[in-house]
Amino acid sequence: MIADGLKLRGVVFDEDRTIAVCSHIARSWRTKSKALGGQISxxxxxxxxxxxxxxxxxxxxxxxxxxxxxxxxxxxxxxxxxxxxxxxxxxxxxxxxxxxxxxxxxxxxxxxxxxxxxxxxxxxxxxxxxxxxxxxxxxxxxxxxxxxxxxxxxxxxxxxxxxxxxxxxxxxxxxxxxxxxxxxxxxxxxxxxxxxxxxxxxxxxRKIPFIPVDLWCMRLVYMSGMVIGFNGDHRDRIGRLISDYLSKVCLEHDISHTDLAQGLWHIGARIHAKMPRNTKQTQYCHDRCPLHNYCTRIVNSDPVNRQRGLIGWHSAVPRSAYPYTTSIFTEPAGL
Missing domain, CATH: 1.10.340 (Endonuclease III; domain 1)
Structure with a gap:
């Protein structure tokens, strides 16, 4: 198990889903799928x-x-x-x-x-x-x-x-x-x-894995179902844990950590950060986000959470219940 030897400190990962999502993100960055096309770091x-x-x-x-x-x-x-x-x-x-x-x-x-x-x-x-x-x-x-x-x-x-x-x-x-x-x-x-x-x-x-984890990455691992349980979501206590876990996933399953890190950052900073908060959101996510078919919940930026140092996992909204989403969401086969 990937978690062996890692101190998870109250965060529960779905290992199979994490492997699938990380592989998909790395591949999306490498092939420049959807809105990642033309992106330069x-x-x-x-x-x-x-x-x-x-x-x-x-x-x-x-x-x-x-x-x-x-x-x-x-x-x-x-x-x-x-x-x-x-x-x-x-x-x-x-x-x-x-x-x-x-x-x-x-x-x-x-x-x-x-x-x-x-x-x-x-x-x-x-x-x-x-x-x-x-x-x-x-x-x-x-x-x-x-x-x-x-x-x-x-x-x-x-x-x-x-x-x-x-x-x-x-x-x-x-x-x-x-x-x-x-x-x-x-x-x-x-x-x-x-x-x-x-x-x-x-x-x-270049085969030594590093994954810098920012606030958007912390949101995305929960939105995409990689994290399925937690006791508290203070970013200073969780950031390194996520980094270690994702790095270990890349190491054990030969996933390019640089492709994963770049994909996570661009999806967060260049796609989700610009997501409209209106009825156009569903089409925006469907057309632009490589994680669209893996997204199960929405973690929005919230000034109160930021001031308290929280990621926002505790206030996430199931995607099916989010005001601007529709049945366009489908679960990836096999997950």
Missing amino acids: PEVIHLPCSIEYGSLDHVRYLLFIGWLSRSGKTADEVIESGARVAIREPWLLTHQGICDHSVAHYGSIMKFMVPYAETKNQRDLYLWWRECCETVERKPFNGDLRNVFLRHTSVISKDDRWRSRELIINDLCQLKGIAHKIAQLIAIWVQEVNWSKNAIKWNRI
Whole structure:
């Protein structure tokens, strides 16, 4: 059983359905089905022309926009802003550049760079990023974030990959301002780049599973019936559990974790987040969402739940009872 060895902490997964849904999402992203067609991830589309693809500056850029993503705005907003800063202030991406500039040079950059920075001490935020860059200069990074991945090139068995996953996450979490979710976000971005050196090693590294879990992902696993029982739905207590479980599913069943992670994010942020709250919703879901035939309930964004740190599982509405749904929903065969 996939759950063996994982501490589920009061969340019950339907394993067979999870395997089926994850396989479907990964395949949908890979084949660009429905509204996923033509979608390009923001970390790719906003890569500045001044940064050479596959270079050391590229991995510095991925760290930079990943570090910014710990704040509360959308990925598109944060990454687009981060890319503009990287173009205007390229010194911010390097430890030497930061050391060559005083806090006074920083000026109003932090307001532009970090969502809600106007409510925080700009100097403290600057020092957080500076400390992050200083840590990259030391072991195990040795000046290049990729080094923590290249230490794990002998991963052969699935057990090896799982151990490497934990070690890489722990290494990335040494960086100031980065925790479990952002560590995995940066990890899959790094895995998806076709680095010019060590191609064989990177092919092995790309088999190490990482699934960054955001609020939309937490909603989708419940909406699609992967989660069938829970004791409480506070996102800070459940996010890592979902990440570990989905990563294990990918590992055990040879599902592309990068395809799954990208599919989940795009379905949540680019499709469900824009779902109309009117009578056009049924047709919208049917035409655009790859998860339409797996969706059993609706978990809406709710400001009260967000303030309380809740996902919204407890207030989900069965799809058949939702005001704007009809009998167009059908259960997938065999589930």
